[in-house]
Amino acid sequence: MKDIRIIGGGPGDTAYILPAARQAAEQCDLIIGDGRMLRAFGLEVDEKCVFEMGPMMKRLEWLKEQPDSLKAGILVSGDPLIYSMFRLVRRTFPEAEVRIVPGIGSVQAFAARLGESMEESKIISAHGRNMTGEFLAAAVRQYPKLFILCDNERTPGWVAGQLMDMGLAAVDMSAGSRISYLDEKIISGAPEQLIGTEWPALSLVMIKSKSDDMEQPVPMNGKQGALNRLLRDDEFLRNQTPMTREEVRWIILGKLNLLPDSVLWDVGAGTGSVSVECARHCPMGKVIAVEKNPRALEVLYENQKQLASDNMEIIEGAAPEVLEGLERPTHVFVGGAGRALKDILKVLCKKGPGIQVVIASVTLETMIEACQLAETMEGLEKTEQLTIRIEKERSVGSYHLMEGGHPVTLLIARTCGGQDE
The missing domain is CATH 3.40.50.150 (Vaccinia Virus protein VP39)
Structure with missing residues (x-):
């Protein structure tokens, strides 16, 4: 039976890596991670014990071929349980013993920077998902506080534009990128202030809805109609x-x-x-x-x-x-x-x-x-x-x-x- 540890490396800055994460990495016989996480843990690729992640599924298939006696560690940014690799590793290795070493997620660090509680909040991710404006509007109406992990296409600027199109211009919006790094960037304001702004891939958004916003009807395009409405x-x-x-x-x-x-x-x-x-x-x-x-x-x-x-x-x-x-x-x-x-x-x-x-x-x-x-x-x-x-x-x-x-x-x-x- 394989022994796999998914180790959370925090939002980026090495100060946010927990001691338990470093200890778990030291106990592994082989380590897999992207360049950013390997550098954060002070590791260099040697193709003997430390390996670059590369294409994710290809690397996991490679891991299947390694001896079960080796303790494998997978370094991930943030927390492994929040839109990370945990479910994928579980599906790929259903018989393995998969251990989780939690980390401080980027959403947690972002909320801390904003001084916002995460109670009654919802976290959604655009990574590898086809997030539509209609879904975004429905989520904003359902949850008083919404955190979004953005990708290259669905950036904070895109989110702001969708909120305007959906008639939700009055919500409070904050956007952040490279949280915990020296060049960290955070902007707060109305959606119209963030339209057209440029952001790197590792960006986040927080949307706070007001009670009046929740009562506004959300416009739907001809394809979507009412979200989840059954068709005749x-x-x-x-x-x-x-x-x-x-x-x-x-x-x-x-x-x-x-x-x-x-x-x-x-x-x-x-x-x-x-x-x-x-x-x-x-x-x-x-x-x-x-x-x-x-x-x-x-x-x-x-x-x-x-x-x-x-x-x-x-x-x-x-x-x-x-x-x-x-x-x-x-x-x-x-x-x-x-x-x-x-x-x-x-x-x-x-x-x-x-x-x-x-x-x-x-x-x-x-x-x-x-x-x-x-x-x-x-x-x-x-x-x-x-x-x-x-x-x-x-x-x-x-x-x-x-x-x-x-x-x-x-x-x-x-x-x-x-x-x-």
Whole structure:
């Protein structure tokens, strides 16, 4: 069993590195970190005991090949438990003993500089996430104090512009960069004062809402509508491509149980009705819609354009071939697997544990195959199965009948291990 320690190195200045962090690093047989953290700990890359992080996933795959007897330390900035590497390392090494050495996070240091309590606050991150203006506005309205970890694109200037566009110009805003360093920069004021300002990648924002701001309606663009509003069937463009009916779609959404930053694969996306709904429910995440049928792709692109946020990507091609190089999902919906269901599930199981999988089947053959695979495939565990039949009223003369469509069976499962590549 591997022994991995994720060591928090504080916001930057060496004075903020805790003694426990230095002690933990000294006890490791090999150390991995980016250049900034290695320098902060007084270490130099020697390719024997100290290694540059480089591409993160490539380095973690390299770590898998190292002897289990070696104690490995991963140096990270800030605190490992706040939008850092902890969850990724856990997923990559599910059987390892992962120890956390906490550090002082940049958000904590920033709040201290501002003299602000972190009680009743919410921390969100734009790093590697598709944060939209609508999501930002909803978060500002929900939390009286919001801290944002910015990236190269969603800078404090971008945040200020979005607040202005969303009708939230009256909030109090503070922005900071290189917290704890000698060239630390902090500006506080109204959003309009920060529009157009330039900031480095390691920047933060704090937004304080006033009671009046919370009552203001947040404008929504035509794509988004009300955040998380469920869509009706008549809002989608259609051709002869089959579409998941709205009531079934809403149940699928509930069984997926998406989070704001989830990454979903919709395999066999068809018209995109499930993809679009999911994209609107994970505004800081991503939806990857996979479809091979040219006729379906026509309406899929149109529905993406008209109804989805900017966090929906369409992949043209057949599964499982096009799945191999895609970003690892947290959730997967399989609505059109054809005869490739087994191979699709094999790809998912190789991605590691914890992926929520929902498989929809209309034919008995697909339902039986899905059940058999969920019971027998290594790395997949069935958690639930249900059949949905929606009946709606139809008038026949002076009488009224309940008329139903085809039943749809949902099989819900989770990946619980990993098949060998």
